Amino acid sequence: xxxxAVAARxxxxxxLREAEEAAPVxxxxxxxxxxxxxxxxxxxxxxxxxxxxxxxxxxxxxxxxRRIQPTxxxxxxxxxxxxxxxxxxxTLLASNTRDITKVxxxxxxxxxxxxxxxxxxxxxxxxxxxLEPSPIPLPLEKPQQTRVLQVSxxxxxxxxxxxSEGVFTMGNNSYGQCGRKVVEDExxxxxxxxxxxxxxxxxxxxxxxxxxxxxxxxxKGTVYACGWGADGQTGLGHYNITSVPTxxxxxxxxxxxxxxxxxxxxxxxxxxxxxxxxxGNSEYLQLASVTxxxxxxxxxxxxxxxxxxxxxxxxxxxxxxxxxxxxxxxWGYGILGKGPNLIETxxxxxxxxxxxxxxxxxxxxxxxxxxxxLSQFAALTNKGELFVWGKNLRGCLGTGRMEDQYFxxxxxxxxxxxxxxxxxxxxxxxxxxx
Amino acid sequence: xxxxxxRAPRQQVRFLPAxxxxxxxAVEVVAARVPVLAxxxxxxxxxxxxxxxxxxxxLDVKASGVFVLGIGHGNKLLTDLYNCHLTRxxxxxxxxxxxxxxxxxxxxxxxxxxFDHITREKLERILAVIQGTNQKAxxxxxxxxxxxxxxxxxxxxxxIRPMGKSPPIITGVRCLxxxxxxxxxxxxxxxxxxxxxxxxxHEIGLELKSSAVCTQVRRIRDGVFTVDDALPRTQWNLQSxxxxxxxxxxxxxxxxxxxx
Numbered sequence: 001x002x003x004x005a006v007a008a009r010x011x012x013x014x015x016l017r018e019a020e021e022a023a024p025v026x027x028x029x030x031x032x033x034x035x036x037x038x039x040x041x042x043x044x045x046x047x048x049x050x051x052x053x054x055x056x057x058x059x060x061x062x063x064x065x066r067r068i069q070p071t072x073x074x075x076x077x078x079x080x081x082x083x084x085x086x087x088x089x090x091t092l093l094a095s096n097t098r099d100i101t102k103v104x105x106x107x108x109x110x111x112x113x114x115x116x117x118x119x120x121x122x123x124x125x126x127x128x129x130x131l132e133p134s135p136i137p138l139p140l141e142k143p144q145q146t147r148v149l150q151v152s153x154x155x156x157x158x159x160x161x162x163x164s165e166g167v168f169t170m171g172n173n174s175y176g177q178c179g180r181k182v183v184e185d186e187x188x189x190x191x192x193x194x195x196x197x198x199x200x201x202x203x204x205x206x207x208x209x210x211x212x213x214x215x216x217x218x219x220k221g222t223v224y225a226c227g228w229g230a231d232g233q234t235g236l237g238h239y240n241i242t243s244v245p246t247x248x249x250x251x252x253x254x255x256x257x258x259x260x261x262x263x264x265x266x267x268x269x270x271x272x273x274x275x276x277x278x279x280g281n282s283e284y285l286q287l288a289s290v291t292x293x294x295x296x297x298x299x300x301x302x303x304x305x306x307x308x309x310x311x312x313x314x315x316x317x318x319x320x321x322x323x324x325x326x327x328x329x330x331w332g333y334g335i336l337g338k339g340p341n342l343i344e345t346x347x348x349x350x351x352x353x354x355x356x357x358x359x360x361x362x363x364x365x366x367x368x369x370x371x372x373x374l375s376q377f378a379a380l381t382n383k384g385e386l387f388v389w390g391k392n393l394r395g396c397l398g399t400g401r402m403e404d405q406y407f408x409x410x411x412x413x414x415x416x417x418x419x420x421x422x423x424x425x426x427x428x429x430x431x432x433x434x
Numbered sequence: 435x436x437x438x439x440x441r442a443p444r445q446q447v448r449f450l451p452a453x454x455x456x457x458x459x460a461v462e463v464v465a466a467r468v469p470v471l472a473x474x475x476x477x478x479x480x481x482x483x484x485x486x487x488x489x490x491x492x493l494d495v496k497a498s499g500v501f502v503l504g505i506g507h508g509n510k511l512l513t514d515l516y517n518c519h520l521t522r523x524x525x526x527x528x529x530x531x532x533x534x535x536x537x538x539x540x541x542x543x544x545x546x547x548x549f550d551h552i553t554r555e556k557l558e559r560i561l562a563v564i565q566g567t568n569q570k571a572x573x574x575x576x577x578x579x580x581x582x583x584x585x586x587x588x589x590x591x592x593x594i595r596p597m598g599k600s601p602p603i604i605t606g607v608r609c610l611x612x613x614x615x616x617x618x619x620x621x622x623x624x625x626x627x628x629x630x631x632x633x634x635x636h637e638i639g640l641e642l643k644s645s646a647v648c649t650q651v652r653r654i655r656d657g658v659f660t661v662d663d664a665l666p667r668t669q670w671n672l673q674s675x676x677x678x679x680x681x682x683x684x685x686x687x688x689x690x691x692x693x694x
Contacts, residue, residue, distance in 0.1 A: 020532075020543050027548045029643035339586030352590045357566065359592065361606040383562045407586045409573075410566050416559065434559055434641065 036433045037080045039093065040072035040413055043426025044394035047089040049107035050426060051075050053131040068395035070402070072413045072429065077104070077133060081430055086373070086423025087153025087209070090114060093133055093428070094151045094160065102148040103160055104133035111156040111188035113171035126190040136160075138168055139194055153423075154209030156188075161207045166198035167216065175212045176243030177227030197245060200224060210262035210280075216245055221256030223248045223269060223299075231265040232297030233280035239297055250298035252277050263372055263422075264316035269299065274308030276321060277301050284317040284333035288346035304329075304348055315372035315390075326366025326382075327353060334375055337389040340406045355408045356381055373422030379408060384416030386429060394425040488512050491522065491656055496538060497628045499524070499653030500664045508679075511686060518693040519595055520657035521605055521622045527650035528635040530615040530642075537632035539647045549644040554612040560641045561607045561619070564634070568604040572624075575600040595624065602626035604634070616649070658685045 011019070045055035046067055052075065055066040079095040090107025092114070105114030110128050115136040117127040138160060140146050150161040157171030157178055169178035170193070176182050180195045197216075206217040213227025213234055224245040225234040232239060235248045252269060255277070259270040265281035278287045279299045290300045307323040318332030329348035330336040336343075337351050356379060358365045369380040376390035376397060387408035388397045395402060398411045415431035488509035490502030504512040530549035534541030575596040578585045588594045596603065606622040621631060632648040639646025654661045663682055665674050 020546075023543055023546050025531075025546045025548060029551050030548075031551045033551055033643070339583045340581055341583045341586075354590055354592055357569070359606070361565070361608055362562070384559070385562070385566055403581065406581060407589055410570050412567055412570065434556065434563075 035416075037418075038415060038431045038433060039075045039077055039081050039084070040415075040429045040431055041075050041091075041426065042069045042072050042398040043396040043423070045069055045426075047107050047426075048129045048131040049086070049089055049091045049423065051091065051093075051106040051131070051133045056129075056131055068402075070395040070398070071400045072398055072411065075133070075428075083148070083150045084419070084421045084428045084430060085151045085153040085158070085209075086421045086426060086428055087113060087158060088155045088211075088374075088424050090130075090153060090158075091421075091423070091426070091428055092136075092151040092153055092158055092160075094148045096147045096149065098144055098147065100143050101135040102146075103136045103138060103151060105136050105158070106130045106133050111172040112191040112193075113153070113156055113158050115170050115194060116190065116192045128189065136170075138162075139196065140165055149205075150207060152207045152209040152214075154214070155211045157209065157212075157214070159207040159209055159214055161204060163203075166196055166200075167204055167207055168194050168196055169214070170194045172212075173243075175228035175241045177209075177212050177214050179214065179226050179243070179245050181243050182241070200245065201247070206260060208260050208262050208267075210267060211264050213262075213265075214245070215260050215262055215267060217257055217260045217269075221258070221272070223252060223257055223260055229297065230295075231281040232295040233262070233265045233267055235267065235279040235297060235299050237298050239295070248279075248299055250277075250279070251301040252299045259311055261312050261314045261372070263314055263374060266314050266319065268312040268314045268319060268321075270309050270312050270321075274310070274324065275301060276304060276309050276312060278319075285344055285346040286314075286317075286319050286332045306348055306350070311370055313370045313372035313377070315377065316374040318372070318375070318377070318390075320370045320372060320377050320379075321348065322367055322370045322379075326368070327351075328356075328367050328370055328379055330377070335390045335404055335406055337377060337407055351408065356387055357383065357385055357410075369419070371420050371422050373427065374424045376422055376427075378420045378422050378427070380417055380420060384418070384432075386411045386413060386417040386420060388427075396423070396425045396427055398427060490515070492627065493653060494628045496540075497651040497653065499651075500656045500659055500661060501653075502656050502659055505679075511690070514690050515657055515686070517597075518657065518689060519597055519624060520689070521624055521655075522626070522653060522657070523655035524621045524623070524628075524631060525610065525618060525650070525652045525654055526621055526631050526635060526648060527616065527618045528638070528646045529649050530617070530639060530644050530646050532647045533636065533639065533645035534647050537629070537636040537648055539649050541647075545645055547644045549615055549642075552614065552642050552644060554609065556642055557609055557612060557617065557638070560638055561609060563641075564604060564638075565607055571601070571603050572596065572605065575603065600625050602630045618650075620654075658682065658689050 041050040079097050081093045082096045083094045085092050093104045109130050117130050117134055119125045119127050146162045146165050148162055152159045160168040172188050178195050179197045200218050202218045202220040204216050205219050208215040210233055216224040224247050226242045226245045228241050230239050234242050236246055256272045257269045258272045261268050266286045267280045269277045277299045279296045282296055283294045287296050306329050309321045310324050311322040313320045317334045318336055320330045328351045331345050331348045333344040356367055365381055365383055367379045368382045371378045379387045389405045389408045392404045399409050413431055415433045418430045418432055420429040486506050488504040493501050533545040535544055576594045602625050604623045608620045610620050611618040628651050635646050635648040
């Protein structure tokens with residue numbers, strides 16, 4: 001026998017247990033582990049609206065530019081983003097911090113919808129395409145105290161809502177949508193002008209951009225509008241443009257409105273009692289339940305018997321509302337979410353809750369928010385899941401497929417989706433990690 | 435089975451010689467019914483020497499629960515049941531804090547982690563995400579064109595299912611018990627193996643920034659057969675088997691008719 005070596009015996013249970021107890025314990029997350037807030041983007045990237053420069057201009061020579069991002073992609077931001085809005089080829093992200101930089105923008109900037117972004121090559125000119133989230137300088141009186149509450153984007157203009165300094169508007173003003181007087185032959189590209197709006201009857205709590213008009217909702221429940229009105233979307237009783245925010249009357253006079261929504265040329269408002277009012281374009285049967293005309297320029301009450309409405313969302317051709325019980329009703333034209341056979345309807349139709357994850361396993365799943373893009377719909381459930389449906393323009397649905405989606409489909413996002421903003425061909429979502 | 439009274443032996447009519455009444459010598463032929471000797475049990479031997487038994491979906495050594503067997507003609511029904519692609523339900527028990535190489539608590543230890551940050555709410559969130567991704571997989575592997583109206587109608591009713599080969603898909607998960615470090619889940623799944631369920635427990639542990647091993651896998655339903663129909667070891671005798679077959683026959687037939 002060489003030496004005193006003994007052949008190893010298979011370890012018995014006691015030795016295994018002792019080895020196990022002696023093994024080191026790793027800690028990956030402590031009790032106070034916080035959930036992080038993240039931003040995910042997907043859709044068409046060549047306009048720069050996704051905020052990832054390597055999609056448009058790859059960092060290595062052999063890499064190809066990515067035209068479409070079909071699934072959610074994480075966007076690194078410096079601050080926690082509390083509000084986001086998608087316009088027509090550009091995006092605004094806002095944080096409610098007290099720091100000097102509160103709003104970032106990316107995407108198309110040909111009409112200064114992202115403010116003036118000084119070009120590094122030529123100090124007098126601005127960038128026409130902004131490829132990564134760049135700070136937007138707002139002319140605030142108290143930059144270290146004011147907080148930005150909400151942002152909204154239209155076709156070529158944007159609105160920024162602050163808590164104490166009113167609303168800031170920038171971008172195209174050829175129809176008065178920025179709330180200032182229309183200047184003939186104004187050149188919007190590379191403009192430094194950011195207009196501030198303060199004269200409302202009470203504090204503005206929500207701003208909404210339609211395609212070429214703007215809506216303001218105040219704390220008292222009144223709605224103001226300015227911008228293009230050829231479809232009656234300003235709701236002021238005429239079809240002309242308005243360059244100063246003017247209060248709306250009609251069926252909403254005296255009604256406490258708690259939410260307004262618009263993205264194309266049709267507008268919807270929800271009152272505190274759950275009633276829905278609409279005005280604007282009705283070429284796609286959006287307001288056909290009250291009138292046969294294709295343009296409605298005064299807010300009209302929509303007599304729907306679907307229960308108390310909590311939230312409304314307006315798309316380009318279709319509308320959706322969410323009731324208190326958590327049911328989603330859609331009407332209008334286009335892919336409405338009830339299969340390929342339902343193309344248009346004037347009366348709201350309910351989407352079965354089983355398509356949103358309601359089942360015997362989770363009977364308390366219900367939809368918490370609805371959002372609309374130009375021809376897409378998005379719904380957020382109380383479990384933090386995101387469902388999308390509609391026309392899949394350049395991959396904006398985020399499903400990973402390029403085909404249109406005729407009924408609600410889950411988007412796999414690694415986290416709990418808190419909010420989503422829909423644009424024409426891209427979407428942005430705010431997600432909390434697990 | 436062999437002890438049960440068998441079929442009565444065939445009878446045949448034979449003409450037997452019998453002594454004639456009155457006077458010896460002359461033999462008369464009398465017709466009588468006589469059992470055929472070829473049918474006699476002592477000649478033929480026991481009636482049942484072999485039984486054809488087929489097994490349903492696999493259940494591996496470390497798992498327990500409902501295991502379907504088919505006898506004789508039942509084997510053909512087994513293939514039909516397999517093509518129905520019905521869901522199976524398991525109760526899976528897990529334990530946080532350990533990670534092993536074969537995902538169960540009897541394997542070699544790989545890592546130990548803390549788990550006191552895990553709450554029932556976090557676990558349920560992860561389960562919701564798992565259900566969501568598996569729902570998507572369900573729709574994708576069912577090979578139905580999403581653009582048709584029937585696809586929409588099936589999706590509303592929740593009847594879209596992959597009718598062919600597919601990777602394991604989980605149709606529903608629920609947390610039954612949660613008492614750190616142990617927890618128990620009820621999982622409804624299709625085309626799965628028990629090892630896949632153990633791997634899923636391990637992955638749940640990873641998602642929760644800790645680690646988990648699977649302590650128990652028990653199948654409580656396999657298509658139409660539930661734990662109540664199943665026979666425990668003490669009841670493995672002819673009467674109970676026959677009763678059980680009788681009880682299930684109707685259900686199996688309706689299920690097959692519904693699907694095929």
